[in-house]
Amino acid sequence: MNTRLNDAAVVAAYARWAPIYDPIFGAITGRAIRATMDAVNALAPGRVLEVGVGTGIALPYYKADHRIVGIDLSPDMLARAEKRVTEQKLRNVEALAEMDATRLAFPDASFDTAVAMFVMTVVPDAPKALAEMVRVVRPGGRIVIVNHFSAEGGMRAAVERWLSRYSAALGWHPEFPKEPFLGRADMTLLSERRLSPFGLYTLLVFERV
Numbered sequence: 001m002n003t004r005l006n007d008a009a010v011v012a013a014y015a016r017w018a019p020i021y022d023p024i025f026g027a028i029t030g031r032a033i034r035a036t037m038d039a040v041n042a043l044a045p046g047r048v049l050e051v052g053v054g055t056g057i058a059l060p061y062y063k064a065d066h067r068i069v070g071i072d073l074s075p076d077m078l079a080r081a082e083k084r085v086t087e088q089k090l091r092n093v094e095a096l097a098e099m100d101a102t103r104l105a106f107p108d109a110s111f112d113t114a115v116a117m118f119v120m121t122v123v124p125d126a127p128k129a130l131a132e133m134v135r136v137v138r139p140g141g142r143i144v145i146v147n148h149f150s151a152e153g154g155m156r157a158a159v160e161r162w163l164s165r166y167s168a169a170l171g172w173h174p175e176f177p178k179e180p181f182l183g184r185a186d187m188t189l190l191s192e193r194r195l196s197p198f199g200l201y202t203l204l205v206f207e208r209v
Contacts, residue, residue, distance in 0.1 A: 006124050007073060007100065014054075014074035021055050021077065029057075032195040032203070036117055036146045037061040039191075039205055042171060043142060046112030047094075051101050051133060052119030056081030056093075064092050069111070071099040101129040109138040118201075120147045120181075127180055134186050134208060143206040144186055146195065148177040178202065185209065 014021075038095065039196065040115030045065035050188045062068055068090075072078050075098055085093045098149060099105060101116075101123050114133040123129045132145055182189060187206040195201040 002037055009014050010122060010124070011074055015076045018055065018074065018076035018080060021080075021092070022057055026057055027119075028197065029198065032146055032201045033058050033117060034061065034134070035114065035139060035193070036144060036203055038201065040066070040113060040144055042143075043113060046141075049104075049106070049111045049114045049133070049136060051104075051114060051116040051129065052122060053078070053081050053096060056084040056090075056096070058117060059084060059090050059093055060088055062092060066092060066113075068093045069106075070096045071101065071104070073098065073100055074097075101133060104132045104136055106136045108135055109141075111137050111141065112143045113137065113144060115144045117146045118148070120145060130181065131183075134184075137208045139208055140191075141208045143208060145181065145204045145206075146201050147204075148200055 017025075023125070041061075041063045046062070047067045049071070050068060050070045052073070053059070053072050056070065059068060059070065059081065064161070070078075070081060070093065078096055078098055081096050083090065085096065097105075101119065102125050114137045116129070116133065120126045120129065130143075130145075137143055181204060186209050188209055189204065190207055191203075191205045193203045195203055
């Protein structure tokens with residue numbers, strides 16, 4: 001069984017998920033998205049990079065004076081994001097681009113904030129994607145991550161271990177530790193918060209050093 005998650009597997013998986021992503025995942029992640037947007041919208045107006053913008057499900061929730069750039073590896077998801085921007089006249093969306101999160105085509109310190117929602121379990125090389133987010137955010141800016149992280153034990157941990165064999169087909173890593181995101185010298189953890197449903201997701205807000 002091929003359990004390896006790579007770019008081709010991600011693109012193939014999200015070509016399948018794209019038509020049903022909003023009604024299924026939107027229902028599951030809706031409250032976590034709104035909580036994340038509350039954190040981002042509490043910041044001063046600025047240029048925001050959303051890594052893994054997907055279908056653009058969060059785009060309408062950014063306050064109007066943020067300028068948003070969204071990137072995603074999946075052309076099928078981006079097509080839906082572009083349609084959303086057009087139909088909802090989201091004028092604060094500066095650009096949407098097909099791009100690899102581990103190779104961002106932006107200069108250093110070109111954003112005030114970088115946001116990644118439910119993305120780090122998807123990218124094949126999460127530490128490299130995080131390093132790229134840090135690189136493109138200015139010192140003093142914010143890096144906002146909301147993601148599922150592995151349970152330490154119990155039934156949920158057992159289910160995550162079992163599902164991990166299907167990572168390539170699912171398009172994400174069911175087992176995903178939080179520790180690699182902590183203790184980095186180039187960013188400081190400002191807040192950590194468990195989010196609904198059932199504390200499944202964790203919101204981490206960092207300051208770029």
